[in-house]
Amino acid sequence: MTAILTAGLSLKPQYYDAALACRADGLWFEVHPENYLVAGGPRLQWLEAMRARHPISLHGVSLSLAADAEPDAAHLHRLAALAHRIEPALISEHLAWSTWRGAYHPDLLPFPRTNESLSRIIDNIARTQEALGRRIAIENPSHYVRIDHHEWDEIDFLTEIARRSGCGLLLDVNNVHVGACNLGYSAPHYLDRFPGDLVMEIHVAGHTPDPNLGESLLIDSHDAPVAPEVWALHKRLIDRIGARPTLIERDDNLPDFDTLLAERDIAEALAHASLVKEICV
Amino acid sequence: MSTALSRFQDSFAQALLAAEPDSASEVAALAHQPGFSVYRNTVMKGCIDALQANYPSVTRLVGEEWFRAAAAVYVRTHLPDDARMLCYGKQFAAFLEGFEPAAELSYLPDVARLDRLWTDVHAAPDQPPLDPLTISGFPPEQLAGIVLHPHPAARWAWFTEQPIYSIWRRNREAIEDDSEIEWQGEGVLLVRPHEVVTWTALDAAGCAFLDACNAGRPLADAAAAALGVNQETDLGLLLSGLLAAGAFGGMGKPATHAITEFS
Numbered sequence: 325m326t327a328i329l330t331a332g333l334s335l336k337p338q339y340y341d342a343a344l345a346c347r348a349d350g351l352w353f354e355v356h357p358e359n360y361l362v363a364g365g366p367r368l369q370w371l372e373a374m375r376a377r378h379p380i381s382l383h384g385v386s387l388s389l390a391a392d393a394e395p396d397a398a399h400l401h402r403l404a405a406l407a408h409r410i411e412p413a414l415i416s417e418h419l420a421w422s423t424w425r426g427a428y429h430p431d432l433l434p435f436p437r438t439n440e441s442l443s444r445i446i447d448n449i450a451r452t453q454e455a456l457g458r459r460i461a462i463e464n465p466s467h468y469v470r471i472d473h474h475e476w477d478e479i480d481f482l483t484e485i486a487r488r489s490g491c492g493l494l495l496d497v498n499n500v501h502v503g504a505c506n507l508g509y510s511a512p513h514y515l516d517r518f519p520g521d522l523v524m525e526i527h528v529a530g531h532t533p534d535p536n537l538g539e540s541l542l543i544d545s546h547d548a549p550v551a552p553e554v555w556a557l558h559k560r561l562i563d564r565i566g567a568r569p570t571l572i573e574r575d576d577n578l579p580d581f582d583t584l585l586a587e588r589d590i591a592e593a594l595a596h597a598s599l600v601k602e603i604c605v
Numbered sequence: 606m607s608t609a610l611s612r613f614q615d616s617f618a619q620a621l622l623a624a625e626p627d628s629a630s631e632v633a634a635l636a637h638q639p640g641f642s643v644y645r646n647t648v649m650k651g652c653i654d655a656l657q658a659n660y661p662s663v664t665r666l667v668g669e670e671w672f673r674a675a676a677a678v679y680v681r682t683h684l685p686d687d688a689r690m691l692c693y694g695k696q697f698a699a700f701l702e703g704f705e706p707a708a709e710l711s712y713l714p715d716v717a718r719l720d721r722l723w724t725d726v727h728a729a730p731d732q733p734p735l736d737p738l739t740i741s742g743f744p745p746e747q748l749a750g751i752v753l754h755p756h757p758a759a760r761w762a763w764f765t766e767q768p769i770y771s772i773w774r775r776n777r778e779a780i781e782d783d784s785e786i787e788w789q790g791e792g793v794l795l796v797r798p799h800e801v802v803t804w805t806a807l808d809a810a811g812c813a814f815l816d817a818c819n820a821g822r823p824l825a826d827a828a829a830a831a832l833g834v835n836q837e838t839d840l841g842l843l844l845s846g847l848l849a850a851g852a853f854g855g856m857g858k859p860a861t862h863a864i865t866e867f868s
Contacts, residue, residue, distance in 0.1 A: 361689050364731035365758070366800040386688030392610040399688060424614045427684040429621060430651030431644055441610050468640030506640060537639055 329379055329413055329569035331591035333584055334546075336574075340370060342581035344377055350592070352379040352413060354571050358386050360410075361402040371410060381414040381525070381571070382407060386428065389448040389462070390435045391421035400455045407456055414525055414569065416461040416494045417452070419445070419482065432465055437476040442484060449489040461524040462486070463494040466544035467503035479517050492524035497558045498550070498573070502531050502542045511557055520565030528558050528591065529573035547576035549587055559594055566602055567595035621648055622681055652680040655690035660697060660720045662776035663713060675704060691724060712767050719773040719793065722760040726795045726802045729758035734798065734851035749825035753818050756796065756854035763792035763812035770806055777804075798851045805850060810835040811843055815852065823858075 330350030335343060343353060353374060360371050374380065384403065387395045407415060420432035435441055453460055464482060476484070482493055495518055504511035530548030534541035550558075550572065562568070570591045574584060616631040621644060626636035635641060656676040657664050664672040679700050685693045698717035701707050707714075734756055740748065764770070770791040775782055794807040794815075807815075810831040817827035824844075831838045847853065 358688050358690065362691065362728035363757075365728050365797065367728070368731075369800055388688075392608055392614060396688075421614060423688060424618050426686055427618065428686065428688045429618065429648045429684065430655070430688075430690065431647040433617060433644060435610065436613060438609065440608060444610060468643040469635050469638045471635065534639075534643070541640055541643070543643055 330567070330595045331588045332379075332381065332569060332571045333588055334571065334574050335374065335380075336578055337370075338578055339581045339584075340374070344374060346378075346581075346585070348585065348588070351588075352381060352569065354381040354383045354414075354573070356385050357382040357403055357406055358384070360406055361399070368409070375410050379413040380410055381416065381569075382410070382412045383571075384415070384417040385432065386422050386430075387417045387448070387452060388421045388423040389417055389445050389452070390419060390433075390441060391424050391448075392441075392444055393424070395448055395452060396423060400452060404455045404457075407458075414461060415456060415458065416463055416525060418463045418465060419485075420465050434465065434467065434469060434471060436471050437474045437478065437481045439475060442476065442481060446485055446489045449485065449491050453489065453491065459490060459492055459524075461492040461494040463496050463527070464499055465503075466496075466499040467507050468541065468543075470507055479514065479519070483519050483522065486519070486522045493519070493522045494525045494527060495523050495561070495568075496527035496529070496573075497561060498527065498529040498531055498554050499544055501551070501554050501557060502544045505539070505542045512560060515557055515561045516564065518561070518565075523565060523568050526558065526561070526568045526570040527573050528554055528570060530554075545576065546573050549579075550590075555590060555594075558591070562594060562598045563601075567598040570595065621645055622684075649677065649680060651690070652685065652693065653677060655685070655693045656680075656697065659691065659694045659724055660717055662720050662773050663697075663701075663717050665776040665779065666713065666716060666772070667707075667710070671706075675701075675707070678704070691728060694721070697721070712769055712772055715764050715767065715769040716773045716776070718762065719769065719795075720777070722762060722795055723777070723802055723804075726758050726760050726797050729797065732757055732854045734796075735848065735853040735855055737845065737848040740848070740856065749828075750823050750858065752821055752823050752857050753827075753853045754855045754857065755815055755819050756852055758797040759794065759815075759852045759854075761792065761794045761807055761812050761815050761852075763790065763807075763809045765790045765809075767791070769793075770804075774804065794847075794850060794852060796851050808835065810838040811847070814843060815847070818853075 328350055329352045332352035332354055335353035335355050360367050362368060418432045421435060422429050422431060422433060462485060486493055500511050500514050528550045529546045530550055531542045532545045532548055533539045534543055572584060572587050572591060612631055620626040620630060620632050620636040626633050653673050653676040657672060679697060683696055698714045698721060701714040701717055768786045768789055768791045770793040771786045792807045792809060792812045793804055795802060795804045813834045814827045814831040817830040828840050831843060
C-alpha cells in the first residue's frame, strides 16, 4: 500500500527533532539532494532516520537540465545512489540551468524556449530518468527578465517536454504568481491552461518585494509565509485538477516548526475539501 | 559547434559576474533589465553563504563583514566546480595566502585548512574504527610488520611555526578566552566517532606516525618516523591514544607481502 501524500514541508536541520517526532497524517518532507550527496557521515544517517518515519521527496536544484550540455555524469551517479538508498516518494528538478562549462552558478537561470533548447532538455531529462530508473517531475521557473526570442509558450513547452520524455510536472504556484507580476501576464489564466493530468506535485511558498524596486519586482525568496493571493491561486488550481502532494516551501527566515505545521494545515484543509468534492461528484 | 543556446549561456554566465555587461553581448539588453540583478545577487549570495558556512572559524576570527568582502573577491575568480556547496572553497586557504588585506594575519590560511579538514571528516565514508583489542594479541615482533590504515574519517596536520590548533579551536568552539596563546608549533587530529566530528591535539611525532601509516608503511617504520621527530616519544602511549580515538579503520600487511585485511 502506498501512503497518500497530502501536504509536506521543506526539511531543515533545525527541524530535525520536531520533524522526526511529528505524527501528522500524510506529512512528508522535501530536501535538496545536493546537501546529502556525501560519502557518509551524520547527514546521511539523519536523512535515513527521517526516511524511516516519513516519506521523502528529493527536489534537485543543480542538474542544469536546460544547459546546452549533458548533466554531469558523476553528479547523476551520486543522485542515483542517494535515490537507491532513500527510496524517495518523488524526485523533481527545475526547468533551468546552473552548471555551465564546469562552473556551478547556484541559481535557477533562464533561457530562450526554442526548438533547440526543447530537444536538449528532452534529451537531458531522458538521461536523468534512465540513470534514476524512474519518472521525475519538472518545475516551472520564476521569471525576473523578459527574453525576446522565445519560440515557445511556457505551458506548451512544458507539455511537449512531458509528452516526449515521459516526465511529469511540478507546478509551483508561487513561481506563477511571481512571474505574472514581474512579466505582466495573468496568473489565473496560466493556471487554468496548465495540464492537470501531468501535475505530480504542487509547490506554494512566500515571496518578497525587491528591496529597491518594491512590488514591481517580486522575488521568489521562500523566506515568508505563503501570501493570501497564492493560497487563492492554489485553491483555484486544485478546484479544477484535484489535490496533489503540496509542499510549503520554506528555505530562509525559518519560523518554529509548529508555525510551519499550522501553515501546512491550510494546504491540508484545501486538499481534504478537494478530495471530499471529488468523492461527492 | 557553437549553438544559439550555448552562445546565450556563455554571454549570460559572463554577465552574471561582470561589473558591467559587455554591450556587444547577446544578453546585453537582458542584463540591463532590473530583474537581472536578482540572478546576479542570488549567485553571489549563494556562494558567499556557502563559504561562510564552510569556514566558520575564519569568519569568527575576521568578523562577518570582512569575511564576506573577502569571499566576494574569491567568488569572482573561483566559482564552484561542484554543485555540492559543502565542497565549495577548496582553494580558499591558498587564496588567503595571496590575499593582500590578509597579509598581517599569517595564521589565517592554516586556520582555513583546519576548517576544510573538518568538512572532509564530516562527509567521509562510514566505517567502524579498528577495535584496539584486535592488535593487542600480537607479539611485538609481528606487530612491527603490521600496517595500520588510518580511518577514512581521520585527518591530522602539523603546523611547525604557529599555534594553529589553539587559534582554530578557540574560534571553532566559539570560546570566549582572551588569554595569551603560547606561540609555538601545534598539530591536531580530527576524527568522527559516533557521527560527531571531534578534535584533539597531536604532536609532530604523532603526525609523522600517521603520515607513515597513511603511506602504507609498517608499524616499525611509523615508529621510526615518530622517533625521528622526537626521540622521547612514548610509542605505546601514542599508539594506544590513536587507537582509542578511532584514528584507524583497518589493518593489513605491508604491500610487498600478500595483503590480508583484518578489518
